[in-house]
Amino acid sequence: MLNGLDRFFRYISLKQLIIFNVLILVLILTMIVGISKGSFDFSVLKYFTGNLTTLEEEVLVNIRFPRVLLAAVVGAALSMSGACLQGLFRNPLADPGLIGVSAGAALGAAFSIVMSAEFFPDFLFTPYLLPLSAILGSAFVISILFIITRGFGFEGMTYMLLAGIAINALAGVGIGILTYISDDAELRGLTFWTMGSFGGVTWNLIIPAIVIILSTIVWTLRISRKLDLLQLGEPEAYRLGVDIKKLRFDIIMSSAIIVGISVSLTGMIGFVGLVVPHLVRLFGGVNHHYLLACSALTGAILMVNADLLSRILIQPAELPVGLITSAIGSPFFLWLIFRMRKK
Amino acid sequence: MGDLLKKTIFHLIFFHSILFSQVTDCSSVQDPSRIIIAGGSITEIMYFIEAEEKIIGLDVTSVYPEETKKFPSIGYVRNLSAEGVLSMMPSLVIGEDDMGPPSVIKQIMATSVDLRIVPEHHSADGIVKKINCVGKIIDEERLVKRVIRKKIMPSVNQLHKVADKNKKSDIKVMLILSMQGTSPIVAGTKTSGHGFIEMIGAKNIFDSFEGWKAVTAEAIIAMDPDYILIPSRDMHKNSKVATITEHPIFAKTTAGRNKNFIIDDGMAMLGFGTRTIFSALNAAKTISK
Numbered sequence A: 001m002l003n004g005l006d007r008f009f010r011y012i013s014l015k016q017l018i019i020f021n022v023l024i025l026v027l028i029l030t031m032i033v034g035i036s037k038g039s040f041d042f043s044v045l046k047y048f049t050g051n052l053t054t055l056e057e058e059v060l061v062n063i064r065f066p067r068v069l070l071a072a073v074v075g076a077a078l079s080m081s082g083a084c085l086q087g088l089f090r091n092p093l094a095d096p097g098l099i100g101v102s103a104g105a106a107l108g109a110a111f112s113i114v115m116s117a118e119f120f121p122d123f124l125f126t127p128y129l130l131p132l133s134a135i136l137g138s139a140f141v142i143s144i145l146f147i148i149t150r151g152f153g154f155e156g157m158t159y160m161l162l163a164g165i166a167i168n169a170l171a172g173v174g175i176g177i178l179t180y181i182s183d184d185a186e187l188r189g190l191t192f193w194t195m196g197s198f199g200g201v202t203w204n205l206i207i208p209a210i211v212i213i214l215s216t217i218v219w220t221l222r223i224s225r226k227l228d229l230l231q232l233g234e235p236e237a238y239r240l241g242v243d244i245k246k247l248r249f250d251i252i253m254s255s256a257i258i259v260g261i262s263v264s265l266t267g268m269i270g271f272v273g274l275v276v277p278h279l280v281r282l283f284g285g286v287n288h289h290y291l292l293a294c295s296a297l298t299g300a301i302l303m304v305n306a307d308l309l310s311r312i313l314i315q316p317a318e319l320p321v322g323l324i325t326s327a328i329g330s331p332f333f334l335w336l337i338f339r340m341r342k343k
Numbered sequence B: 001m002g003d004l005l006k007k008t009i010f011h012l013i014f015f016h017s018i019l020f021s022q023v024t025d026c027s028s029v030q031d032p033s034r035i036i037i038a039g040g041s042i043t044e045i046m047y048f049i050e051a052e053e054k055i056i057g058l059d060v061t062s063v064y065p066e067e068t069k070k071f072p073s074i075g076y077v078r079n080l081s082a083e084g085v086l087s088m089m090p091s092l093v094i095g096e097d098d099m100g101p102p103s104v105i106k107q108i109m110a111t112s113v114d115l116r117i118v119p120e121h122h123s124a125d126g127i128v129k130k131i132n133c134v135g136k137i138i139d140e141e142r143l144v145k146r147v148i149r150k151k152i153m154p155s156v157n158q159l160h161k162v163a164d165k166n167k168k169s170d171i172k173v174m175l176i177l178s179m180q181g182t183s184p185i186v187a188g189t190k191t192s193g194h195g196f197i198e199m200i201g202a203k204n205i206f207d208s209f210e211g212w213k214a215v216t217a218e219a220i221i222a223m224d225p226d227y228i229l230i231p232s233r234d235m236h237k238n239s240k241v242a243t244i245t246e247h248p249i250f251a252k253t254t255a256g257r258n259k260n261f262i263i264d265d266g267m268a269m270l271g272f273g274t275r276t277i278f279s280a281l282n283a284a285k286t287i288s289k
Helices: A002-011 A014-036 A045-049 A054-089 A101-119 A129-151 A157-181 A184-193 A203-221 A224-230 A234-239 A244-266 A272-284 A288-312 A321-342 B002-013 B040-048 B066-070 B082-086 B102-109 B124-137 B141-168 B192-199 B217-223 B238-245 B266-270 B274-288
Strands: B035-038 B055-058 B092-095 B114-117 B172-178 B185-187 B212-214 B227-232 B261-265
Touching: A002 A224, A002 A288, A014 A054, A014 A272, A014 A288, A045 A054, A054 A157, A054 A203, A054 A224, A054 A244, A054 A272, A054 A288, A054 B217, A101 A129, A101 A157, A101 A184, A101 A244, A129 A157, A129 A244, A157 A184, A157 A244, A184 B172, A184 B185, A203 A244, A203 A288, A224 A234, A224 A244, A224 A288, A234 A244, A272 A288, A272 A321, A288 A321, B035 B040, B040 B055, B040 B066, B040 B124, B040 B266, B040 B274, B082 B102, B092 B124, B102 B114, B124 B141, B124 B274, B141 B274, B172 B192, B172 B217, B185 B192, B192 B227, B192 B266, B192 B274, B227 B238, B227 B266, B227 B274, B261 B266, B261 B274, B266 B274
Parallel strands: B035 B055, B035 B092, B092 B114, B172 B227, B227 B261
Antiparallel strands: B172 B185, B185 B212
16 A cells, blocks of 8 residues: 555656645535535534534435535546546547446346336345346446456457447347336336436445445556556557556456446436546646546546535436536537647 | 228328317217227226226226226327227227327327327316216216216315315425435426325425426425325335335434325326325325324
């Protein structure tokens, strides 16, 4: 761990270090704002003076705080996985949806929303049912990816992309069939789920998720240097001693795990994984030590803000958070493309 | 048959524009002997007035009573296929506002088959009107009048009485349609759920927005409902409902503390057929205690 930190500071420039620190500060501030606003109106400061009523305290501790925390962790997970995949595929269009894991999770979730009443025995009906079937869905896709990545040498990136497209299409068929046979209530549940939400989270649901996601993120940070070398091209990186097959396996599996868990708890949240790495590169460069860490931080900041907007824009109702991320993300992405044209 | 098909194909090609207002009436049809129904509430009404022997086909929302299973299905009410419907040689197609898509409705209307869209209002009187309307269309007005007088009006009057009493005590209610993996999706205004809440004389705590929307957990706690209505499709699968009633969000509301959950079949609550009157009467009585 210490060794890793040492390497981290060795490889990033002063400017990148400053950005890194500013981002940490902004994240802390954003989370404070996120925790202090919501449709239940009270002052958070009273928590520290002990002046909150029991009800206010419960809302703060058991409803709002886990929600903000989950938003931050999921934002970090999606952005980091986006940055890793863009580096791995050396393709600016790569994002967590690309490898098909979120589609697999969506299929699992859709199955549980539409078919649960017919198929599952009574004792399975818990708040864990939907996340569990979403994770099973993504695990299924991960095992397919596992088989595919094992088979290829270092030339197999294109095939990986194509496999992702095929898996996405296949999951789309499954979701389509489920949509067709669902009734009105299920259909609505399905529609809202595909637009993402941090609502309905409880502590016992998110603690295991947060632990797994955060440790995977820290674990993934170790491979930054290898991703830098990979940008020279696969044959070059191979000659410089990067075990490409292992690197590819590590990145795809870690992405699959964190994206699978994120999607299973929050539904589909678009565009964050694609846009955030570009934003971070724009400000401080392409060094992967900087890029991965700062993408995670920026993703967390954006997601906490998007969730805050989703909670307060039309309160007491809630806008699906995926709408907000896409609404902010897509114009920004267009602007990025517009800038490149001028260059 | 050949003539009918020719007409259909002709109108498939040359789009015919007939205004919908022309069909949302209750005028009787010439031949109500072979009826296809697209809408669960109308099927309920047909069975209630015991005119079910005229039915030849149903859509997938027609699931009550159990015997409806024996009829061939014409698919989902919003996504009908003109050829599929016409192939069953109906003399009349009855549906509600949600029948569609519009292009298919136009195609069917352009044939010699009669098509009627029964107007829907989310209230007890709306249901009575709907039953009357169905009776007129299938030319069974006298039978229907008798059924309404004997079997419907006593409950409707009782419902009005209990609802009026409830209105005075300002009972706060919310209706949850679904809660799977997201925030609860609840009934805002201009929904069948809002209509049901008004029918039982309660106040919908989420009347500040229209339609079915997701709401935050905090908002539910802040609004503090006295009762929570849950339309559940599978009554025997009470465990599915338990995932909602036992969710920690509700433990902090008056409804959750007192276990004030009113659970009934989804179509009975929100279908606005005959069963809705009895479901509403039960709910109204429950909250008036």
